[in-house]
Amino acid sequence: MTYHPKSDFVAVMMERGFLSDCTDYQGLDEALMQGVRPAYIGFDATAKSLHVGSLIQIMMLRWFQKTGHQPITLMGGGTTKVGDPSFRADERPLLTDVQIDDNIAGIKKVFSAYIDYDTDSPNKALMLNNAEWLDGLNYLEFLRDIGRHFSVNRMLAFESVKSRLDREQSLSFLEFNYMILQAYDFLELNRRYGCILQMGGSDQWGNIVNGIDLTRRVLDNSIFGLTSPLLTTSDGKKMGKTQDGAIWLNPDMRSPYEFWQFWRNTTDADVGRFLKLYTELPVDECERLGALQGSEVNAAKVILANEVTTLLHGAEAAEAAEATARQVFEQGGVGEDLPSFALKLGDLNIIDGKTLEREGQFLSAPALFVEAKLAKTGKDAKRLISENGALINDAPVRKDFPFVEINSLRAQTKLSAGKKRHALVQLVD
Structure with a gap:
């Protein structure tokens, strides 16, 4: 320092x-x-x-x-x-x-x-x-x-x-x-x-x-x-609160990628203000970046996410998060740094002991989204599915049959809630 x-x-x-x-x-x-x-x-x-x-x-x-x-x-x-x-x-x-x-x-x-x-x-x-x-x-x-x-x-x-x-x-x-x-x-x-x-x-x-x-x-x-000041975002939401809960600072409660993604998703109107508060970039540079319009402001958001994540988790974690985001969003890939949870192949139990609903060789899609913390409840997950916002490997979950064929689950299966929130299901023996 x-x-x-x-x-x-x-x-x-x-x-x-x-x-x-x-x-x-x-x-x-x-x-x-x-x-x-x-x-x-x-x-x-x-x-x-x-x-x-x-x-x-x-x-x-x-x-x-x-x-x-x-x-x-x-x-x-x-x-x-x-x-x-x-x-x-x-x-x-x-x-x-x-x-x-x-x-x-x-x-x-x-x-x-x-x-x-x-x-x-x-x-x-x-x-x-x-x-x-x-x-x-x-x-x-x-x-x-x-x-x-x-x-x-x-x-x-x-x-x-x-x-x-x-x-x-x-x-x-x-x-x-x-x-x-x-x-x-x-x-x-x-x-x-x-x-x-x-x-x-x-x-x-x-x-x-x-x-x-x-x-x-x-x-x-x-x-x-x-x-x-007690900060709220420009759309009136309490700072640090999101649809899937608080943005914790400890990495075991919120991964560096999820932390990075929170800042990358900052609304356009908040970029300049957040750069001044949460980074050490010169004020003139914060104002310049905050004044960018249209697609150019996305570059400022990446800088914001990188700077804030570097302070908390280090430069290597910030670089890995940016690389994962680029792979997921720009290239349609999976990205190794996405938050993940493990699923046993044999009895289809989550490793912490929870059993997912299934029908024969099919697994409940809403249950997967809840376990991945992409939905708070099964009801929220079903609403996400009905709005075509729930995707598995970039394909929408069927509304009429919200289940996933077990044999279709790959070693790393990407779950997406809309365009900005993602997680991995990892199959283990």
């Missing part, structure tokens, strides 16, 4: 479209100009991988380090036990300590691709876990020392809580404590590591402001908050 000796972090955030709001633009900029400063973003361990929706925050930490400062990735080993209620309609399911630890282990795998934890530089990144200070809290002492600084009236006025109450949806006392714990995180990070900045999505604004206020009251220190 290339480091810049003089910080211009705030300018980078503004120029590339990361910035939604900041508690004090000038004060933060001046503080960052005085030397290496720590900043953090918290990540609760609610799943074994982060998804594309978190990538904007990860890129913010990467830019923070590239502009000469110290990023802190804070794992929510403690706060995950409570669950963030921000803008949720219901309470998160409670996870066990073992589940949380397993999730943290999975999440950690991604960060080293973006952030340097091994450098000898003063801005070496830190990875911390808030269970370190939250798990041992004495409840009565915490109420006396920390709880007295919080106004319930003010907490109820924050939009993340108010919107839930306005809809008359239950908010448990457990969840209500989340913002206090997150505020305490900021206090502890400032006390222990001199952390002056918390960043996060715009839905975290209330929690961040609480931490700033608490730190001022307890330690009399000035610290800052900065938020990024």
Whole structure:
């Protein structure tokens, strides 16, 4: 990673479209100009991988380090036990300590691709876990020392809580404590590591402001908050959500090819914006590529997919994904890098134990598409077939008889849902 000796972090955030709001633009900029400063973003361990929706925050930490400062990735080993209620309609399911630890282990795998934890530089990144200070809290002492600084009236006025109450949806006392714990995180990070900045999505604004206020009251220190916009695509969809589920960052949950293909399928209107946010190409180049029209914009989408995939999975994975896409889309081939699942020839069981519906020497086509994650349910698969969108080796599945002759299945059989989503069935002994 290339480091810049003089910080211009705030300018980078503004120029590339990361910035939604900041508690004090000038004060933060001046503080960052005085030397290496720590900043953090918290990540609760609610799943074994982060998804594309978190990538904007990860890129913010990467830019923070590239502009000469110290990023802190804070794992929510403690706060995950409570669950963030921000803008949720219901309470998160409670996870066990073992589940949380397993999730943290999975999440950690991604960060080293973006952030340097091994450098000898003063801005070496830190990875911390808030269970370190939250798990041992004495409840009565915490109420006396920390709880007295919080106004319930003010907490109820924050939009993340108010919107839930306005809809008359239950908010448990457990969840209500989340913002206090997150505020305490900021206090502890400032006390222990001199952390002056918390960043996060715009839905975290209330929690961040609480931490700033608490730190001022307890330690009399000035610290800052900065938020990024909650992104949606130009067609209004939540960033990172697709028809077949979340775009996970861990390769065992979403293959590099599928990750690459997600970015290749970006709508024309989003190309320039996504290049600025998710790549390190110069802003002028991002704008030039984003302004391309017609068939020329497809070249920009390939560049976007290659750049983003290279950051996460490496250049070799990006090149393999592009080669597979070219083979599948331009040449009508199969492509070795397509997501695949194995099918036993003998008893026609999926290797994980599921048995597919069959009629004599014919196998259920909807079941194949569900197992390949090209359809969520059999009903979705049947609708895809009725619309001529389900193809096996580039031939539409018959509507009147949605089955596949077993003898016709080759060593690698390509399944296609429309023109952009593909998978392989691999036959094994």
